[in-house]
Amino acid sequence: MISEKTLFAQHVEKGLSDDKKFLSSMYFYDKKGEALFRQIMKLDEYYLTDCEMEILQSQGKNIAEIFDDGELEIIELGAGDGIKTKELLRNFDFNQITYRPIDISQQAIIDITDKMNEWLPALKVKGICGDYFKMIKDFKTDKRKLILFLGSNLGNMTDEQAKGFIGQLHHVMNSGDSILLGLDLIKSENIVLPAYSDNKGITAEFNLNLLHRINKELGGNFKLKDFSHLATYNEKEGIAKSYIKSSKNQSVYIEEVDKEFHFKKDELIHTEVSRKYDLDIIRNIIEGTSFQLKHQFTDHKHYFTDLILTKSN
Ligand SMILES: C[S@@+](CC[C@H](N)C(=O)[O-])C[C@H]1O[C@@H](n2cnc3c(N)ncnc32)[C@H](O)[C@@H]1O
DSSP, rough: OOOOHHHHHHHHHHHHHHSOBBBOGGGOOOHHHHHHHHHHHSSSSSSSHHHHHHHHHHHHHHHHTTTOOEEEEEEEETTOOOHHHHHHHHTTOOEEEEEEEEEOOOHHHHHHHHHHHHOOSSSOOOEEEHHHHHHOOOOOOOSSSSEEEEEGGGGGGHHHHHHHHHHHHHHOOOOOOOEEEEEEEEEEHHHHHTTOTTTTTTHHHHHHHHHHHHHHOOOBHHHHHHGGEEEETTTTEEEEEEEEESSSSSEEEEEGGTTTEETTTTEEEEEEEOOOOOOHHHHHHHHTOOEEEEEEEETTTTEEEEEEEEOOO
8 A cells, every 4th residue: 555655755746847836735734734724714814614613503403403314424524623513513413423524634533533522422423534535435335424525625626626526425425315515605805815815924834834744754855935825816716726936946855756846936836726606616516416405504794605415316
């Protein structure tokens, strides 16, 4: 089996050798990245967490009632710290549900298991560390399922990738199974852009931490002061993007791949896409599946939505 480190090294070599350099947002979450993301979630500018928290706190009971019909496996993709999820789960009958958080970060799984045991002691928690893209095939069981994909994590995919991903989930789900999909809605630049480029510079540190991680884990010699964070938002498309920008012509050597990478002044490394949605975009993504949009929940500002998509056959 290929090690995590080798996979990371292969990705970095591919991404930094491309004409349009890129690194995947999947690699943001080392220990430092997780701690920075927890700080981001508390920023005034980062409205996404508060809005989804409001939905799950105020409407969690109504959501749980929809599934109040026997045993249920609740699988969460990219569970993170579980603080919002707790607000939903506390409304379920713990005799009927098993909660399965999945996260690529081992530490996240250890922490969320401990926390859920503390918050909701009667809840059965079976955490799994791994890449959810690779684990989808394991979801094909007879058990009734609700898949949670919160925090607008779908928005880190292009629409084409999202369509493929939703199609794969559809393939392993049974008729009557559902996805609870948390999505950030399209809105104006003055609200969206600060969420990805805050005043305190935490989102910048979070983005640049990718280079720090390459230095630490793959023996890179990036000088972080010679790179900066850049966030953009195209309101018409509803797409925010984050980049790391090279402030000068420079070369960086990465020991693990034994290769030097060249960066021109102002050259960009694309690190994240954060798609914003409306219902037409989602209908296009689920087209060709038998998912039906059964319920929609929103916060009072209508910034964010949680949708229930149910497989009909
Ligand atoms: C932006 S956080 C969101 C956490 C939570 N869902 C929320 O809404 O607050 C993304 C989480 O997904 C995890 N993650 C990212 N890509 C993943 C992947 N391919 N497989 C499993 N976990 C992943 C990260 O480790 C991180 O904990």
